[in-house]
Amino acid sequence: MASNNGNGNIPDIVISRLPIYLRALNRLAADGQEITSSHELGQRLGISSAQIRKDLSHFGGFGKQGTGYHISFLQDRLRKVLHVDREWEVALVGIGDLGKAIARYRGFGDRGFHISCLFDSAPEKVGQRVENLLVQPLSELHTTIETRGIRLAMIAVPAEHAQAVAAHLVEAGVRGILNYAPINLSVPSNVHVQYIDPVVGLQRMTYYVEDELI
């Protein structure tokens, strides 16, 4: 997808790494650190320092050889590039065990997002409150999302309902979907989907764990 927001064309693969860099920087900042290096970031993230310098060079200017990166400057820059220097409303569909856990997740704060509406199809869930938000019926999804101009949603419904919910969200104006259901969603090309998949996380470790047992 062509992207141009004053940063030229940044490859998708670079964009996909920026949230990882930003999270590492947030942690360093929380520990009171002010300066970091591509070497330190690389060690924390399992990415080569050369790759990190190359990725960050897409935004020009910062990170002179030998002086390291100013963490707060780099945080600001990455937040701007990723458009999370503001707060996005996110709709959450599916208020079962997983949906409730997501609604209560404390990792959203100050990172660009807040869940602002909840939807479920089950009559016994509609009208309940989770984290002070009212669970709305699916019949209100379209109007709520359209009226409030919500562009992001999370799907936490059973796999067999996820595609129908995705279509419903897209029709209402959602352009980015974080999908927790273990199925591949089919969406128009102007809609972005990211998958939360624990198996990918586990498979990223077994290569190393097995090595150590041999």
Added chain:
Amino acid sequence: MASNNGNGNIPDIVISRLPIYLRALNRLAADGQEITSSHELGQRLGISSAQIRKDLSHFGGFGKQGTGYHISFLQDRLRKVLHVDREWEVALVGIGDLGKAIARYRGFGDRGFHISCLFDSAPEKVGQRVENLLVQPLSELHTTIETRGIRLAMIAVPAEHAQAVAAHLVEAGVRGILNYAPINLSVPSNVHVQYIDPVVGLQRMTYYVEDELI
């Protein structure tokens, strides 16, 4: 970390992409497809086809220019490289909303893992059954994990307890932790940690979504 399992030294960043390739291949296979190309995989994954060819070339031999990849052959090869051509037992700690949702997740099947024991510190949860597994008290964690030789665990406890649970798991012999709690874990260098973080997924989309609204 040095790795050598007959594949030479595969860079960590390449290893981290293999589960994504494997998931895409599984989906293509489920749709009945037998052959794919670096171009098709690249389009599905937002990764350049050159990068995919380069990544897959680490395993030598397969994927001749112009003929594409045999999906089932490539699935087998990636499963072997990632050591998921067998089934790993996984311990799950924290049986709240999130833990229950993970225990019930249907995406594990046939991808190399099954959750084989559950732990929680709350007396009222201990002794309950979730997906036919008994919730055990934390006091049994060490013995169960050690006796069964379990090397992988998932942490779904509140953030303030996650570090203590991680230390406990590592002491019992766990070498790979999938952490759902929104904190950074500190573990010995021979232990691997992966994070499940919805904010990273959302931040990977806002770059593009915003562009379209401007």
